[in-house]
Amino acid sequence: MAVTGVSARRRWAGLAVLSASVLLVVMDMTVLNVALPAISEDLRPTSVELLWMVDAYSLVLSGLLVTASALGDRWGRKRMLLTGFGVFGLASTAVLLADSAADVIAVRALLGVGGAMIMPSTLSMIRNLFTDPGERARALGVWSAMAAMGAALGPILAGFLLEHFPWQSAFLVNVPVMVAAVAAGLFLLPESRNPKPGRWDALGTVLSMAGMTALLYAVKTFGKDGLTSPAALAAAVVAVVALSWFVVRCARRPDPLLEIKLFRSPPFSAGVVTALSTSIAMAAVLLLLAQWMQLVQGYAPLETGVRLLPAALAALVASPLAPVLAERIGARVVLAGGLVVTGLGFLVLWLAPQPLGYWPVAGALALIGAGNGALAIASAVIMAGSPPEKSGSAAAIEETSYEVGAALGVAVLGSVAAAVYRGGLDYAGPGAQAARESLGGALDVAGELGAQGARLVEMARAAFTDSLALTSGAGAALILVGAVAVWLLTPRDLDLRAVEH
Known part of the structure; x- marks a missing residue:
């Protein structure tokens, strides 16, 4: 069901919650670049571990985007968004327990899970909150501005924190904001979902996750190791097969995971x-x-x-x-x-x-x-x-x-x-x-x-x-x-x- 009859005050208050969440998630994407030297000095990761610290977030996020958005259409976009807030906050808190490079990689992967739940949910909720196209365009203008601010403020905030506190502080700053976002979202955001979701496509889910993860891994590895990298070539083959199969499957089904x-x-x-x-x-x-x-x-x-x-x-x-x-x-x-x-x-x-x-x-x-x-x-x-x-x-x-x-x-x-x-x-x-x-x-x-x-x-x-x-x-x-x-x-x-x- 789409959201109908929502007052203007509640719509714009809901947009404030959604914009604040995207601000924080985009900030977090940039924080690691600034924090990496401090993390490396403390944990002494190998070169491979360092690459996985950087790549774990985007690989998990890209692999789950289609599945998380489709689940949100069926289960409820508000539920998916608030769950994403919770996962993001939990992952940020878990950094306190991280005392090895593998732990940081796990934290980054869990942040990717939360990000995959949050990012498409914010956009789809704006689509359903603002039914008037002109008003929706203005709302998306605010959303885009907050994303741009997040990209700029991330390095500044991380630089400030790292000059005064341990590197864990760059992650912990997420926690109070996510707690506030969950509290505000419970009261300000209306629920919406697809009234006729159809049958869940389990094979399509596997294909989308495998294909997108393999695609991003192939692209990143080609960039690092060259066009003859065996790992990149193998990942590229997996990506082509899985995503081609996924697209054909979605085109033929009446209730596809991705339209x-x-x-x-x-x-x-x-x-x-x-x-x-x-x-x-x-x-x-x-x-x-x-x-x-x-x-x-x-x-x-x-x-x-x-x-x-x-x-x-x-x-x-x-x-x-x-x-x-x-x-x-x-x-x-x-x-x-x-x-x-x-x-x-x-x-x-x-x-x-x-x-x-x-x-x-x-x-x-x-x-x-x-x-x-x-x-x-x-x-x-x-x-x-x-x-x-x-x-x-x-x-x-x-x-x-x-x-x-x-x-x-x-x-x-x-x-x-x-x-x-x-x-x-x-x-x-x-x-x-x-x-x-x-x-x-x-x-x-x-x-x-x-x-x-x-x-x-x-x-x-x-x-x-x-x-x-x-x-x-x-x-x-x-x-x-x-x-x-x-x-x-x-x-x-x-x-x-x-x-x-």
């Missing part, structure tokens, strides 16, 4: 392309920018987080404004135009004069954040293109686009950056292999060389800056291609106030 037929709608596909192309470019370039600020510019983690704020502040302004602009100039212009503005931000990084300084970067971040306001319209189009009882499918598709896009960005564009860095590092002295692996490795080698390492530091930082610039150019090209695709897919007269499945 594949939603892609028949060109506006829906345009929204997915927007989310996918943006996340591919953003994940890689922002990761490189964070390293550039710390290892080239010498900023501390907290200062790095603050200097990344222009993107979040611009998105905070642009996301709520995007639906208003869409009403005035059309959703098509805002969707494609937002991608163009984002692409211009990446072009600034590519074309900025060398040596690259912070102020061109700040301008680029502001453009990228402003362009990301289009993601609010993408969410509105995606959610409006699904019937209320299938809103979980639409939410799962959107969240999967972000997860797969981020993995592809780090793997593909990250590999481009690594190749450019290696090609630009003309060094054949002691420790050359380690220096060519990464900028951090080059700085370590230079430290061992003493005064003779100054030249290596200069070359490595210049090579890394070049890799950032060229990767930004590749990201700009990708986003501009996405803008053309979105322009062609989106009807000229698309009106969010009238769009409804």
Whole structure:
């Protein structure tokens, strides 16, 4: 059943709970990057364990997105969301018991379970809380702004906590917020579910979990170990077989786990392309920018987080404004135009004069954040293109686009950056292999060389800056291609106030 007759005050109060939850979950995705050095110093993980600390969250999250959203449609979206809050809070508390790398990996995996319950549930509940398409677009603008703020505040909060408290504090900060979210959600959020859920597809559940987990693992492993990696090739085969079988199964069933037929709608596909192309470019370039600020510019983690704020502040302004602009100039212009503005931000990084300084970067971040306001319209189009009882499918598709896009960005564009860095590092002295692996490795080698390492530091930082610039150019090209695709897919007269499945 869809939610009907909910007062405006309760709708917007419910949105506050949903936005706060997505703010925290997105923050948590970025916290580990800042906390990893402290965790490594305390627990001394192996290189493999370190990779699993990073990857466990996204692998579990991506594997469970379809299943969790389908369960929410049947069991109740409010129940699924509150259960996700509980799991997330429990996992965050469990870090107190973590005294080994394996324990941290388990905590990250459990956080992924909670995240898979929370993220699609927030979107599907907004779809059912706000039945008016125009009002829903504004609500999704607020939701998108909170997600952008979470991505920016995560490193800042983690940097602050790690300067004053042990690394466990970066996880424990989740607990009181999740307790408050459960309490508020019990009173403010109405329940909704699919009134005719049909039979549960057990085989489809296995196929979706195996296929998505294998896909993300393959993409990540290809990026780390190259295209000839046996583990990545095996995972890719599993992903292709399982997901192909899953798609065929969903297309033939009257009650599929994932409503594949939603892609028949060109506006829906345009929204997915927007989310996918943006996340591919953003994940890689922002990761490189964070390293550039710390290892080239010498900023501390907290200062790095603050200097990344222009993107979040611009998105905070642009996301709520995007639906208003869409009403005035059309959703098509805002969707494609937002991608163009984002692409211009990446072009600034590519074309900025060398040596690259912070102020061109700040301008680029502001453009990228402003362009990301289009993601609010993408969410509105995606959610409006699904019937209320299938809103979980639409939410799962959107969240999967972000997860797969981020993995592809780090793997593909990250590999481009690594190749450019290696090609630009003309060094054949002691420790050359380690220096060519990464900028951090080059700085370590230079430290061992003493005064003779100054030249290596200069070359490595210049090579890394070049890799950032060229990767930004590749990201700009990708986003501009996405803008053309979105322009062609989106009807000229698309009106969010009238769009409804």
